[in-house]
Structure formats: structure tokens, C-alpha cells
Amino acid sequence: MEQLPLFLTDKPESKEAYRRIIAETADAVAASFEDSTAYSGPTPQELKELIKVKDILPESGLGWQAVLERLKKQILPNFLRTPSTDYMAHLHSPATIESIASELVLSTFNQSMDSWDQSPVATEIEVEVIKMLCSLYGFKPENGADGVFTSGGSQSNQTAIILARDWFCNTKLNYDVKKHGLPENFRKLRMYTSEISHFSMEKSAHILGLGYESVVKVPVDKQKRMDTAALAALIEEDVKNGNIPFLVVATIGTTDFGSIDQVSEIAPLCSKYGMWLHADAAYGSGVILSQKYKQRIADLELCDSITVDFHKMFLLPISSSAVLVKDGKTFDALTIHADYLNRTEDEEDGYTNLVDKSLQTTRRFDALKVWVAFQTRGKDGWSEIISTSMENAAYLYEKLLNDGDFTVVTKPEISSVVFRLKGGDEINKKVRRKLIHGHGVVIGQTVSDGFVCLKFTLLNPLITHDKLDSLVELIRKLGKTDV
């Protein structure tokens, strides 16, 4: 059995092994795309039978070639193929080819973003990428706007909620949460978000010691946007009852419907009551790159912080997300010095230690993927990608609206279409299962107004109108055949 070098070094034999193993892997991966479907169909039971716990840690190593063979047999054919135009289940995107190459670079060098001496050029790149992003969404780096890459939208939201809580307690209650923990009257703190916002709000509220009861769920209107009049009434009532509103989270692209809360109406309420306004744009952040539709999210600059997810509309590999903040000084909530890592004198000497802004310590250089992807395709390329997905959603909506076999829930503002086959919940559930296991097609399922619905999440710009037409016909047919 071949002795594999441990690392890529300056030695010719190590470079040769690196190139060969990467090339063999790339060949195996490419070969596994045997047809255009999204899934080869195995059930959970069939997959469990394939993978044996006892094989995972053998007494002696099998060597790379043997493991590559197992990878080819057991795993690669059974992967969900996210680039397939038959995949549209979730806000879960295929990854562009150049961004996959960036993953190779960032894993090879394995920089860690916590301190400058672990990631010299990577730190400087992340700082510049963050400045560019702040400007893109209307925050001004020259006025102190800042941000940091995170593991995903959930962590970006959590970071923003921590900053909002600490800022509010510091400036409005004259109370230092970082030092003393939650204030005495913490049970009165309230944050507001729509009833269909992402569950990371409640999860964060729990982790922050505020509990689910601190999260006030605001009803949505017919277009699934936060009802701003209802929000105003709820805040008013809370103030009357002695509760303490500190934060509103507007969703810019709800996970199911892609509906966009109206920031220009919400922002004045936040100013009036001295609250922080966070935009959860994990989904909708990509709209900014569409020349045609970017106006739909133009008012994000009114917010205090924004969650941007690059592993959704921006088609980058997981994970890649950022939280942007209008006043970068609020990151002080997350700064804590360690003698071995982020000495105070570093900062004075121009060494940036990004751990000062992050919930994570060791952290990936995900900013590289944005740097590569934005430059590779440019404004034109990205505008085309994002607009195509949004136009596909508009096309599908019109089509279903005029089709007697279907009910469509709401007019899409981004790229998701939620609808149901007439005939009841069971038919819709059955159709989705049949699509996965019998046709290699993976679509979404959710509930709206108490009815089970199907969902197309159209992130992939390679999806054509013909493709949508034929999937609609397939769904109609499967709904009629009784299985």
C-alpha cells in the first residue's frame, strides 16, 4: 500500500501526491454525475444498509485508493446533486465552479481568521470584502460601518441580536450586560418579528437568556409581509404594560415565501421607540445584484444590521454568511482579550484580530469565495443570475394562477413559489415523495394557512420555462394516478 505524504510542502513528491489526489477526486466526482436528476432515489433504510459503523475506523489504514473506491461506490452516487435543475426544495444552492476551486485554496492553506498571525492576507481580504459589502447595502464604512463573516444566517442573526441587546442595555438602561449579565427586569425585554420569520429568532432569544416569551410574533398581511400597523399596536401595548421593546427583526425574504417586510415603514417606529432594527436578509440579500429588481431591497440602509447569506442566492459553497453593522463600535459586545491571541497592542500597531467581532474563535476564510465569485462574473454576470431566478418565479406564478388544478399562495417577490394541487393534503404529500424516490426530483413542502403546500425554490438559473412546464405536468399526472 502506498505511503501517502501527510501534507503539501515544497518537496516534489508531496506536490505530485497533492495534484494526483485532487485530480482523482475531481474525476470521481465528475463521473458521478451520471444523469441530470437530483437524486438517485434510495430510501433512508437503503442508505443505512450501505454504511457500516464497524468500517469507519479500521485497525490499519486502507490507504487512499481503497477509500476512494468506497467513496465512489457508497457515497458519490447517492449524493443529492444540488446543481441539478430537478432540485428546488430549499434555500440550498448549487455552488459555482470557481467557488469550489476557492474551497480548495482555503482548505489547503487552512487559515484561521481569529488572529492576524494565523491569516495575514486572509484577514486583510476579509476586511476589504466587508467594506465592499457594507457599501453595497448602503452602509458607510467611512462612518464606522463594519461586519464579520459567520457560519450562516442563524449565527449572523444571533450576533445581531446580541449586539442589539447589549447596545440597548448600555445606552438606554445604562446597564452593562457584558459585565453583569442580564438586568433585573430582563423578563420585560421584547423583540418583534413576523409570525413567519426564521426560527433562529426564538433560538437566539433562548440562548441569550431572554426566552421565547421575549419574542413577539407580529401577524403578516395577505402578501406574507409583517403587518406594520399590527407591529405599531403591539409595541404601543407593550410599552403601556411596562414591557421594554428593544429590537425589531424585519425579514427580507421569508424562508418559505420570499416575502419582504417593509423596512421603510418599520424604521420610523424603531426610531420613535429607540429600538434597533435588524434585517434578516439571509434569503433576500442576493436581490441587490439584480439590476432589474434591486429596488425591492433598497431600504436596507435604514437598518442597524443586516444578515447576508452567500450560500443561498449567491450560489457559494456552505458555509458563507456575513453580518453587517451600521455602527461597528457595537461589536465591542464580543471583544475579549487573551494574552496568547489578540493583544491590545496589536491593534495599535495595525494588526487586525477579527476574533474581536466574532462568536467563533477558529474560523474559515469564507470571504475568499466572495472575492473570487464577484470578480469572476462581475456585476453583469451576477445580475443575470439573480434576475433569471426571479423571472422564473414570476413565470411559474402566472402559469399556476391560470391553471384550474392548482392554487397558488402568494405572488413571489423573490424566487420561491408556494402552491398546492387541489384535492387535499395527502395528495400533495404523496406527490412530493413520489418525485424524490421515483423521478429524482426534489421539491419543497410546507404549510400555509393550514394547508399542506408544495414549494419550488428557484435559486438555480439553469432552470428554464420548459423545465417548469414539464414539472408542473408531472405533478399533475402524479396527483391523478392513485398510488
Ligand SMILES: *Cc1c(COP(=O)(O)O)cnc(C)c1O
Ligand atoms: C436560511 C435562513 C436563515 C438561516 O440561515 P442559515 O445560513 O441556514 O443558518 C435565517 N433566516 C432566513 C430568512 C433564512 O431563509
